[in-house]
Amino acid sequence: MSEATPDIRKGLVGVYADESAVSKVMPETNSLTYRGYAVQDLCEESNFEEVAYLLWHGELPNAAQLAAFQAEERANRALSPALLRVLREFPADAHPMDAIRTAVSFMGMEDAETADISDAAQRRKALRLLAKIPAAVAAANRLSKGLEPIAPDASLPFCENFFHMVFGKVPQKEVIKSFDVSMILYAEHTFNASTYTTRLVTSSMSDIHSAITAGIGSLKGPLHGGANEAVMHMLSEIPSPEAAEAWLRERFDHKALVMGFGHRVYKSGDSRVPTMKKYAEIMAEVVGDTRWMNTSAVLARVMLEEKKIHPNLDFPAGPAYFLMGFDIPLFTPIFVCSRITGWAAHVFEQGADNRLIRPLSFYVGPEQRAVPPMSTRG
Ligand SMILES: CC(=O)SCCNC(=O)CCNC(=O)[C@H](O)C(C)(C)COP(=O)(O)OP(=O)(O)OC[C@H]1O[C@@H](n2cnc3c(N)ncnc32)[C@H](O)[C@@H]1OP(=O)(O)O
Numbered sequence: 001m002s003e004a005t006p007d008i009r010k011g012l013v014g015v016y017a018d019e020s021a022v023s024k025v026m027p028e029t030n031s032l033t034y035r036g037y038a039v040q041d042l043c044e045e046s047n048f049e050e051v052a053y054l055l056w057h058g059e060l061p062n063a064a065q066l067a068a069f070q071a072e073e074r075a076n077r078a079l080s081p082a083l084l085r086v087l088r089e090f091p092a093d094a095h096p097m098d099a100i101r102t103a104v105s106f107m108g109m110e111d112a113e114t115a116d117i118s119d120a121a122q123r124r125k126a127l128r129l130l131a132k133i134p135a136a137v138a139a140a141n142r143l144s145k146g147l148e149p150i151a152p153d154a155s156l157p158f159c160e161n162f163f164h165m166v167f168g169k170v171p172q173k174e175v176i177k178s179f180d181v182s183m184i185l186y187a188e189h190t191f192n193a194s195t196y197t198t199r200l201v202t203s204s205m206s207d208i209h210s211a212i213t214a215g216i217g218s219l220k221g222p223l224h225g226g227a228n229e230a231v232m233h234m235l236s237e238i239p240s241p242e243a244a245e246a247w248l249r250e251r252f253d254h255k256a257l258v259m260g261f262g263h264r265v266y267k268s269g270d271s272r273v274p275t276m277k278k279y280a281e282i283m284a285e286v287v288g289d290t291r292w293m294n295t296s297a298v299l300a301r302v303m304l305e306e307k308k309i310h311p312n313l314d315f316p317a318g319p320a321y322f323l324m325g326f327d328i329p330l331f332t333p334i335f336v337c338s339r340i341t342g343w344a345a346h347v348f349e350q351g352a353d354n355r356l357i358r359p360l361s362f363y364v365g366p367e368q369r370a371v372p373p374m375s376t377r378g
């Protein structure tokens with residue numbers, strides 16, 4: 001007798017897997033809060049370091065707490081000589097997401113506290129990851145182009161230091177502000193695929209480097225974080241804003257996905273898009289290049305008219321990063337530099353009230369059968 005099929009939610013659509021106090025997505029009002037604060041307000045009133053502290057501690061830092069947090073982050077940026085040697089051995093055409101995934105895994109082997117999964121140790125390790133990941137991303141990017149890595153500068157704030165390590169210089173304040181806003185918007189988003197991956201790994205009482213390494217693997221996919229790169233490749237294929245509508249309609253004919261559109265939770269607009277779009281437009285003004293935002297506007301209009309699908313955060317973030325001068329394969333690793341904050345907050349939360357995550361599968365394979373001898377197998 002065949003079993004009745006249980007209620008299977010493919011893709012876990014609509015499933016509440018646990019409670020969380022880190023952030024809240026409200027699709028009915030297109031809004032998002034981190035620990036109760038609207039992301040738009042955080043973008044205007046705070047900076048990425050303050051948001052990292054907020055996500056990890058539940059409250060915004062006061063001046064002394066922020067200064068101590070920043071001092072810790074700045075003191076932990078340098079990569080070990082061994083990791084730098086490993087980075088030099090990576091194939092020049094390795095994708096930077098593969099490079100940072102491997103680098104974080106290596107950092108796990110180097111960290112003296114890897115095996116200590118107490119809350120205090122996990123927090124110390126998360127701080128070291130927040131500090132070192134940008135240095136590894138920047139070093140791998142430069143090495144892949146035959147350039148020497150640039151050592152972090154402890155006199156610079158987080159965002160300025162990232163530009164320093166990638167380009168060897170710090171850009172004007174409008175560029176830093178746009179980047180900082182992108183880092184705040186990318187920091188956290190409830191139980192997205194990569195965050196859930198980090199919680200799943202944590203649930204077996206594994207360590208934070210293992211969880212973050214797995215999270216990076218999940219983020220890489222083009223249905224998730226990899227979409228910010230895919231958006232820019234797509235925009236680059238479109239010869240001009242005037243050609244965008246015909247290009248898109250042709251894509252509809254092939255039933256192809258349009259990258260940077262759609263979202264599992266938001267169905268009438270991603271809460272973060274208006275803010276990121278504003279700062280992408282500021283970047284277009286700073287650089288004096290409106291092609292990407294004009295092309296984007298046509299795509300967004302036609303997608304809404306024809307498919308009723310809105311853009312997600314990756315859609316304006318892609319051109320914003322391009323206008324900041326970053327190589328396209330660096331876009332998702334930049335997302336990692338930010339999302340380490342949200343991932344770690346979830347690792348702490350999962351660890352504080354843990355139960356092994358282990359769902360069921362409904363078997364649909366062959367009935368039980370005898371193992372045939374080799375001589376009878378076709
Ligand atoms: C930071 C982030 O990770 S944001 C997400 C970044 N990812 C992307 O931009 C990739 C493109 N987008 C997508 O692939 C999807 O929208 C996802 C993966 C983000 C969400 O997927 P789901 O929640 O499973 O999609 P959903 O069920 O809402 O799709 C409904 C319909 O819209 C279509 N659709 C959704 N997004 C798109 C898109 N970007 N282009 C074309 N059609 C789309 C689906 O094919 C589906 O059509 P169907 O009903 O004819 O099968």
Ligand SMILES: O=C([O-])CC(=O)C(=O)O
Binds near residue numbers: 188
């Ligand atoms: O929430 C999701 O599924 C994807 C997303 O937007 C994010 O991780 O920022």
